[in-house]
Amino acid sequence: MAVALLVMALAAAAALLWLLRAERDCAKRQLLRSMHGARSGPIGQIGLSLLLADGISLRRLERLLSVEYALFEVVAVLDAAREEELFGMLVARYRLIRVGYRPTGELPVSGVQALYRSRKRRFRRLVLVDRRENGLTPPLHAAVEAAAYDFLWPLRPDERLTRGAVERAVYALSEAAQPPVILRSVSGLRATIYGREAVAAAGGFTRELRRRARPRITIRDPLTVRREEVCGGWRSRWLRWFGAGLGVAVLAAGIAAAPAWWWAAAWTATLLLLALCRVRIGQLHRACG
Amino acid sequence: MMRILYMLYTAAVCAALVPLAAVTLDRLLRRRRRNRDRQLCSCSIRQIVAAQLSDRAAEVPLPLGRAVGRRRLLSELLSELVSATYGLDTAPVRRIVERYGLDRWLLRRIRFSRGCRRARYLKWLADLPVGGPARDAAKRYLADPCREVRFCALLVRIVAAPEEALRAIAGFGAPLTDGEVAEVLHLLRRGLLPIAYRPLVGASDANLRRLGLAIVGQFGVEEAEPELLHIVASDEAALSAAALRVLASMHRPMRRREVIARVRRMVPAERHALLRLLAREEYAPRSVRVLLDTAEQPYYESLVGSYKRQLVWR
Numbered sequence: 001m002a003v004a005l006l007v008m009a010l011a012a013a014a015a016l017l018w019l020l021r022a023e024r025d026c027a028k029r030q031l032l033r034s035m036h037g038a039r040s041g042p043i044g045q046i047g048l049s050l051l052l053a054d055g056i057s058l059r060r061l062e063r064l065l066s067v068e069y070a071l072f073e074v075v076a077v078l079d080a081a082r083e084e085e086l087f088g089m090l091v092a093r094y095r096l097i098r099v100g101y102r103p104t105g106e107l108p109v110s111g112v113q114a115l116y117r118s119r120k121r122r123f124r125r126l127v128l129v130d131r132r133e134n135g136l137t138p139p140l141h142a143a144v145e146a147a148a149y150d151f152l153w154p155l156r157p158d159e160r161l162t163r164g165a166v167e168r169a170v171y172a173l174s175e176a177a178q179p180p181v182i183l184r185s186v187s188g189l190r191a192t193i194y195g196r197e198a199v200a201a202a203g204g205f206t207r208e209l210r211r212r213a214r215p216r217i218t219i220r221d222p223l224t225v226r227r228e229e230v231c232g233g234w235r236s237r238w239l240r241w242f243g244a245g246l247g248v249a250v251l252a253a254g255i256a257a258a259p260a261w262w263w264a265a266a267w268t269a270t271l272l273l274l275a276l277c278r279v280r281i282g283q284l285h286r287a288c289g
Numbered sequence: 290m291m292r293i294l295y296m297l298y299t300a301a302v303c304a305a306l307v308p309l310a311a312v313t314l315d316r317l318l319r320r321r322r323r324n325r326d327r328q329l330c331s332c333s334i335r336q337i338v339a340a341q342l343s344d345r346a347a348e349v350p351l352p353l354g355r356a357v358g359r360r361r362l363l364s365e366l367l368s369e370l371v372s373a374t375y376g377l378d379t380a381p382v383r384r385i386v387e388r389y390g391l392d393r394w395l396l397r398r399i400r401f402s403r404g405c406r407r408a409r410y411l412k413w414l415a416d417l418p419v420g421g422p423a424r425d426a427a428k429r430y431l432a433d434p435c436r437e438v439r440f441c442a443l444l445v446r447i448v449a450a451p452e453e454a455l456r457a458i459a460g461f462g463a464p465l466t467d468g469e470v471a472e473v474l475h476l477l478r479r480g481l482l483p484i485a486y487r488p489l490v491g492a493s494d495a496n497l498r499r500l501g502l503a504i505v506g507q508f509g510v511e512e513a514e515p516e517l518l519h520i521v522a523s524d525e526a527a528l529s530a531a532a533l534r535v536l537a538s539m540h541r542p543m544r545r546r547e548v549i550a551r552v553r554r555m556v557p558a559e560r561h562a563l564l565r566l567l568a569r570e571e572y573a574p575r576s577v578r579v580l581l582d583t584a585e586q587p588y589y590e591s592l593v594g595s596y597k598r599q600l601v602w603r
Contacts, residue, residue, distance in 0.1 A: 005291070005294060005295060005298060027405035027409065028405045028437070030409055031406075036472070037472040038471060040475050043468050043471045044467025044471075101594070101595055102594040104592060105587075150565065171468040174467035196561075196562075262292050262295045269302040272302075273302050273305060273306055276306060277309070283316045
């Protein structure tokens with residue numbers, strides 16, 4: 001009985017602490033959203049290159065290119081021979097022309113056929129790398145070779161940026177006393193932004209680099225979330241219903257096994273608190289994301 | 290005994306549940322009103338813009354004045370509008386602030402909040418055209434333990450008394466981050482601060498020098514090159530690197546003695562970052578050859594080989 005009370009109290013305390021931290025993080029995100037410095041110009045020459053090696057579509061690129069931060073670019077790696085239609089659409093939409101490509105030698109790269117940039121100034125932030133997939137080197141290496149800025153942000157196919165994510169990431173990078181090797185977000189889909197020199201020194205985006213690199217910044221800001229068009233929204237709905245069902249089952253089981261009414265009341269109150277904290281944290285993420 | 294403990298625990302959890310449930314329900318209702326609030330915001334913006342052209346439009350009550358939580362919505366809307374525009378006539382906006390009592394509401398919210406929430410309300414106070422007494426009331430937050438609150442209180446003070454801006458920035462008490470410098474620069478772009486770079490780049494305070502470098506870089510003040518070279522030659526690593534980047538962003542000649550000496554002192558990672566910046570600014574390899582060692586020549590030429598083609602649309 002005493003142990004059960006202790007466990008319930010610890011669970012309730014942990015949930016409330018988690019909620020308080022989420023409230024604080026949301027307040028910080030809302031404060032950064034009201035800052036306009038990043039929308040008016042670059043912050044301290046901090047530049048971000050967003051790297052896409054998979055899940056490229058016109059709609060996704062349109063959304064990524066609408067980021068307002070000045071020192072930002074999108075580097076997409078595509079196999080033009082395999083995805084001819086998509087390649088044609090991108091070339092037509094963004095008025096791409098073939099430009100010279102010379103590898104910088106920072107990372108081993110193979111299969112690159114050409115580099116494309118836009119002849120239109122308004123699409124100057126898009127770089128398209130035509131690379132034949134040959135299994136020798138990862139496609140992201142080709143993206144790194146074509147990237148212009150000092151910080152690299154590889155985006156997975158199922159990820160999308162939250163509102164103002166680039167600006168918030170730049171603010172976080174600017175707060176560091178010295179340029180970090182890694183910026184890691186432990187909320188959302190756990191985005192990681194790498195320093196270019198560290199990636200070159202490690203020979204790529206290795207797990208070792210993610211785990212051991214120093215100095216690093218860790219933030220609790222969901223920079224990326226899951227793309228609805230990838231999973232159709234069914235996954236989050238299914239998870240929600242499953243979680244609710246599981247919660248009801250646990251509550252019922254606890255009440256059924258309760259030795260006394262005051263035990264059942266404490267159990268019910270604890271589960272209600274946990275559920276409400278979870279709902280509130282979801283609201284905070286949606287409000288700020 | 291155990292029963293009493295359980296009952297006390299249940300009572301404590303219920304005491305936490307009630308306010309939490311109230312906040313959750315309030316946010317849920319706010320989310321349901323979101324579309325309606327968005328439409329009222331867009332109607333209100335149109336009316337405020339119309340008020341810039343005609344005083345009569347300013348006398349009509351705003352659609353957003355009927356919304357739940359109107360003062361919060363109005364404060365946010367006006368802050369965004371004022372921050373995103375240049376040359377806005379603040380008289381209609383001031384009338385709106387007075388009519389709905391936004392300054393008093395903001396001061397109340399600032400008093401009863403903490404941390405970044407307080408900083409956000411202070412930021413709105415800095416953006417809105419409120420009177421001097423409201424801004425004076427925010428002075429005490431300059432000593433707040435939270436850095437974000439101190440910085441936003443600094444913004445309020447700068448906007449309230451632009452002639453004391455330099456003294457306020459020098460007295461901030463901590464090095465300004467690049468993001469904070471960008472925020473102060475944003476005030477400058479809106480015409481709230483004078484663009485006098487000379488007293489800044491030559492100042493003894495590091496914050497003022499950083500702000501001066503940012504102004505020189507932002508407005509491309511080529512006459513400041515001698516001062517920048519002086520900073521490049523100084524011993525302060527961070528400031529001299531920043532001055533070097535400003536010189537590069539203004540496309541000034543890189544074959545200066547001070548620049549060569551500073552580049553030689555850089556670690557390889559810093560040099561590579563500088564080379565990428567020079568390539569983005571389209572320096573030809575010949576013009577920066579003196580900065581490069583033998584191993585870096587092909588690296589720089591490979592960077593230029595991919596970027597120079599941007600000249601197609603220049």
